[in-house]
Amino acid sequence: MRHEKGLCYWCDEKFSFTHKCPNRQLMLLQCEDDEEDQVLDGLPQSAEIITNTLDTTQTEHHLSLNAMKGTSNMGVLRFTGSIEHLGVQVLIDGGSSDNFLQPRIAKILKLPIELGPQFNVLVGNGETMTAEGIVQKLPLDIQGHKLEVPVFLLPVAGADVILGASWLATLGPHVADYSSLKLKFFLKDKFVTLSGEAMPRPIPAQFHHFKRLVNTDSIAECFTVQWLKSSESDDVFKDLPTNIEPEIAMLLYTYKSLFQPPTALPPSRAHNHTIPLMEGTNPVKVKPYRYPHSQKAQIEIMIQDMLQQGIIQTSTSSFSSPIVLVKKKDGTWRFCTDYRALNAITVKDCFPIPTVDELLDELFGAKFFSKLDLRSGYHQILLQPEDRHKTAFRTHQGHYEWLVMPFGLTNAPATFQSLMNHIFQHALRKYVLVFFDDILIYSSNWQDHLKHLDAVLQVLQENTLFVKLSKCSFGVLEIEYLGHMVTGQGVSMDKDKVQAVLEWPIPGNVKQLRGFLGLTGYYRRFIKSYAKIASPLTDLLKKEAYEWNVNAEMAFQQLKAAITSAPVLALPDFQKPFVLETDASGVGIGAVLHQEGHPIAYFSKKLVPRNQKKSAYFREMFAIVEAIAKFRHYLLGHKFIIRTDQKSLRSLMDQSLQTPDQQEWLHKFLGYDFTIEYKPGKENMAADALSRVMTLSWSEPQCQFIDEIRAALKKDQNLVEIILKCISGKAPIQYTMKDGLLYWKQRLVIPKESDLLNKVLYEFHTSPIGGHAGITRTIARITSQFYWPDMKTDIWDYVQKCVICQQAKTIHTSPAGLLQPLPIPSQVWEDIAMDFITGLPPSQSYTTIMVVVDRLTKYAHFIPMRSDYTSKSVAEVFMQNIVKLHGMPKSIVSD
Numbered sequence: 098m099r100h101e102k103g104l105c106y107w108c109d110e111k112f113s114f115t116h117k118c119p120n121r122q123l124m125l126l127q128c129e130d131d132e133e134d135q136v137l138d139g140l141p142q143s144a145e146i147i148t149n150t151l152d153t154t155q156t157e158h159h160l161s162l163n164a165m166k167g168t169s170n171m172g173v174l175r176f177t178g179s180i181e182h183l184g185v186q187v188l189i190d191g192g193s194s195d196n197f198l199q200p201r202i203a204k205i206l207k208l209p210i211e212l213g214p215q216f217n218v219l220v221g222n223g224e225t226m227t228a229e230g231i232v233q234k235l236p237l238d239i240q241g242h243k244l245e246v247p248v249f250l251l252p253v254a255g256a257d258v259i260l261g262a263s264w265l266a267t268l269g270p271h272v273a274d275y276s277s278l279k280l281k282f283f284l285k286d287k288f289v290t291l292s293g294e295a296m297p298r299p300i301p302a303q304f305h306h307f308k309r310l311v312n313t314d315s316i317a318e319c320f321t322v323q324w325l326k327s328s329e330s331d332d333v334f335k336d337l338p339t340n341i342e343p344e345i346a347m348l349l350y351t352y353k354s355l356f357q358p359p360t361a362l363p364p365s366r367a368h369n370h371t372i373p374l375m376e377g378t379n380p381v382k383v384k385p386y387r388y389p390h391s392q393k394a395q396i397e398i399m400i401q402d403m404l405q406q407g408i409i410q411t412s413t414s415s416f417s418s419p420i421v422l423v424k425k426k427d428g429t430w431r432f433c434t435d436y437r438a439l440n441a442i443t444v445k446d447c448f449p450i451p452t453v454d455e456l457l458d459e460l461f462g463a464k465f466f467s468k469l470d471l472r473s474g475y476h477q478i479l480l481q482p483e484d485r486h487k488t489a490f491r492t493h494q495g496h497y498e499w500l501v502m503p504f505g506l507t508n509a510p511a512t513f514q515s516l517m518n519h520i521f522q523h524a525l526r527k528y529v530l531v532f533f534d535d536i537l538i539y540s541s542n543w544q545d546h547l548k549h550l551d552a553v554l555q556v557l558q559e560n561t562l563f564v565k566l567s568k569c570s571f572g573v574l575e576i577e578y579l580g581h582m583v584t585g586q587g588v589s590m591d592k593d594k595v596q597a598v599l600e601w602p603i604p605g606n607v608k609q610l611r612g613f614l615g616l617t618g619y620y621r622r623f624i625k626s627y628a629k630i631a632s633p634l635t636d637l638l639k640k641e642a643y644e645w646n647v648n649a650e651m652a653f654q655q656l657k658a659a660i661t662s663a664p665v666l667a668l669p670d671f672q673k674p675f676v677l678e679t680d681a682s683g684v685g686i687g688a689v690l691h692q693e694g695h696p697i698a699y700f701s702k703k704l705v706p707r708n709q710k711k712s713a714y715f716r717e718m719f720a721i722v723e724a725i726a727k728f729r730h731y732l733l734g735h736k737f738i739i740r741t742d743q744k745s746l747r748s749l750m751d752q753s754l755q756t757p758d759q760q761e762w763l764h765k766f767l768g769y770d771f772t773i774e775y776k777p778g779k780e781n782m783a784a785d786a787l788s789r790v791m792t793l794s795w796s797e798p799q800c801q802f803i804d805e806i807r808a809a810l811k812k813d814q815n816l817v818e819i820i821l822k823c824i825s826g827k828a829p830i831q832y833t834m835k836d837g838l839l840y841w842k843q844r845l846v847i848p849k850e851s852d853l854l855n856k857v858l859y860e861f862h863t864s865p866i867g868g869h870a871g872i873t874r875t876i877a878r879i880t881s882q883f884y885w886p887d888m889k890t891d892i893w894d895y896v897q898k899c900v901i902c903q904q905a906k907t908i909h910t911s912p913a914g915l916l917q918p919l920p921i922p923s924q925v926w927e928d929i930a931m932d933f934i935t936g937l938p939p940s941q942s943y944t945t946i947m948v949v950v951d952r953l954t955k956y957a958h959f960i961p962m963r964s965d966y967t968s969k970s971v972a973e974v975f976m977q978n979i980v981k982l983h984g985m986p987k988s989i990v991s992d
Contacts, residue, residue, distance in 0.1 A: 174273065174280055174293040178239040181206050185257035187239060189280060193261035198248040200229055202257055208232050218251060226251060242289055270343045283343050344547055345571045352554040356566045362407050362500060363477045364561050368516040370502040370509065372484040378442040380415040385491050392422050396492050399432050408476060412498035414486035423761050433505065434490045436767060440507035448511035450734030451532055457581060459526045463539035464585035465546040466576040470568035474534035475509055477562055478502040478516060505767035510734050520560050529553060537578050546572060579730040599657060607643050610634060617656045630655050675737035679724050681716035683709055688724035690731060700727045712926040714984040715758055717743035722762045725769060732769060740776040745981050747773050807837045809851040816848060844884040857883060858895045872896045919990065922953040926983035930990040949979055
């Protein structure tokens with residue numbers, strides 16, 4: 098308005114070149130050095146500096162010069178967006194206080210404009226402009242991200258939309274990288290990266306203008322220019338929790354390289370792993386294990402991957418250890434090397450392993466916690482070059498050796514702990530605790546925790562150590578660490594320690610009551626007035642009729658509370674050896690960890706049905722595996738004793754791996770220092786009682802057959818038409834729909850062309866449940882539940898072509914003899930049969946074969962023997978080949 102009337106901006110007098118304003122204002126212009134020189138050079142020598150000041154304390158809204166002129170200087174990011182499919186230029190400018198929109202855009206799109214209170218906006222050049230209204234929710238789309246922002250209408254020349262400080266404040270913590278023109282922030286729990294434009298995009302030319310220029314030969318050449326954007330992948334953060342604090346999220350993004358898989362060998366450090374051997378020992382050379390043909394292709398793939406990663410190399414070493422493939426829960430394979438023979442001749446490293454109680458004592462006063470887990474931590478430590486040949490292993494494809502520290506070496510835990518202690522020595526027990534690859538960061542307040550986490554991540558980055566994000570926790574108030582729950586209120590015992598006893602069900606009979614009293618009585622010397630407390634329970638053992646009463650219930654609960662609290666449960670003393678007692682029954686496994694008879698923790702778990710039917714050797718070994726994994730934080734790095742009532746397990750670590758179960762569990766024992774002792778079941782009362790708890794939870798595979806039928810129905814065009822008719826009520830009366838399944842006369846319809854047909858036939862005829870029943874019985878059983886066209890013909894053909902039925906049915910075999918069948922055993926390798934095959938042609942001086950068969954599974958051992966065998970030699974062979982692998986049987990049948 099003043100400009101149109103020719104008035105001075107600062108007073109009401111007429112403006113002219115000779116005008117001297119009484120309200121002169123001194124203005125300070127900040128810019129880059131090169132731009133400053135240009136501005137000063139452009140001023141006339143006679144230019145007069147205005148010295149009067151302007152009181153702007155009442156002006157709350159302002160607009161920067163960048164936004165007014167549309168320049169792309171430092172502190173400004175420009176993007177191309179859209180409002181209701183109309184392309185607009187968006188300027189993100191922290192120098193502007195509010196969000197502004199060109200009024201012409203609002204008029205074109207007919208946006209809802211509210212006439213709010215008018216106010217002046219101070220522009221960077223000293224001019225004031227008046228906002229013409231407000232749009233409360235502007236639907237703005239920038240690079241696929243939809244925003245709703247309030248904007249004031251203001252006729253600015255720099256861009257169509259200005260997003261100022263008020264919008265930036267709503268983002269919370271954000272990163273504005275002006276060198277790469279990127280803005281990074283969190284929007285609706287998702288990490289967003291906006292890529293800015295270096296210069297404003299040119300205005301598209303109209304076609305008729307372009308045609309006129311061509312016709313007049315004004316255009317010499319024409320080019321097509323395409324903008325290529327580099328896409329940054331943030332997949333590494335897909336495992337990041339959605340509720341993580343923004344400050345931590347931004348900090349993790351700063352160190353995003355730490356969460357990527359390693360792409361090169363780890364650097365050489367002072368803590369490279371070495372393998373010192375005892376004097377006078379010869380190179381270890383263990384014969385490779387035999388593995389099925391199906392695993393050979395998998396071994397070749399894994400070897401090729403490790404060669405490409407550079408963590409192994411071909412070898413000509415005189416050392417050789419066998420390999421084992423272990424199947425993971427997700428169906429993939431784990432590559433393991435059996436280093437038991439190498440470990441036996443390795444000089445043990447006595448580096449002190451931190452004790453749990455000492456570590457937890459340092460957490461007093463901490464309120465915020467973060468936990469980091471390194472990615473394949475052992476593989477991030479380089480193997481000393483002169484010791485690489487000792488790790489050599491052999492496959493059917495060749496001979497290889499490790500370049501990084503492999504899993505299973507006896508001194509690997511000590512090497513790893515020494516490295517962690519070295520790099521974090523400045524922070525240990527101040528705000529960092531390290532137990533092997535578990536790193537705990539703890540702080541008393543939030544700001545310190547952010548600094549501590551930043552410092553730890555920086556140390557890891559400097560030492561080229563990588564973290565697995567999916568196993569980490571950040572900025573939490575409660576965390577599980579080394580078997581304890583850590584909070585701001587202190588450290589408490591993990592409930593899993595005593596859960597097996599606390600969840601003990603009420604005994605339903607005398608046998609179950611004896612099991613509970615056997616456990617509590619084992620530790621009666623630690624419970625004051627044990628006999629008095631247990632009196633109502635022991636009285637039930639004397640009565641003829643077992644009847645649970647109020648007094649028995651009180652005693653039962655009182656004993657459970659006593660055995661799961663101090664002074665019964667002791668704190669571990671890491672200067673003394675641990676004793677792990679395990680046991681397995683027909684229904685479950687149990688374990689007690691104790692020192693000098695004082696219990697530290699209990700463990701119990703029910704076996705799934707398929708494991709309940711396995712041999713006693715399997716169940717007892719499974720109990721040891723599960724117990725070691727449960728009490729890892731107590732046992733790793735310390736020598737301990739395992740006590741079991743399975744004699745054959747005493748030589749577990751000296752046996753060659755002959756069964757799939759041994760191969761599967763071997764890697765879980767490697768790295769621990771323990772001996773196995775035999776303890777009869779009658780003396781192992783605590784673990785035995787825990788293994789017989791009847792109501793502990795267990796898991797089984799979920800049946801997916803119904804879901805497979807639903808999916809197959811959608812692929813059968815004929816059945817889809819029938820389903821549509823059922824939905825519309827036009828289908829024949831025989832068909833009905835229920836829960837997405839199609840029924841014919843209340844029988845489930847199976848698509849004839851699907852693989853499900855063979856599954857049904859297999860389950861009802863070939864499987865153990867089907868029992869290879871005859872044609873008539875198989876048809877009756879299947880037709881009672883299922884239906885598909887020509888089903889009887891399909892069933893007839895399937896049974897007629899069953900190989901087992903053709904070989905074993907009565908009409909195809911000779912008449913049975915006079916021998917009566919033996920009762921079917923209930924457990925594997927508890928009832929066996931044995932015989933000798935004699936008079937064979939000699940082979941390496943052997944002319945006799947001793948045959949031992951498990952009567953339940955028909956699994957057999959064929960053992961060569963000389964013709965002059967004796968009862969002693971038979972007993973020795975039996976102990977070495979049968980008892981060592983399967984345990985002592987209950988009965989032997991022989992002629």
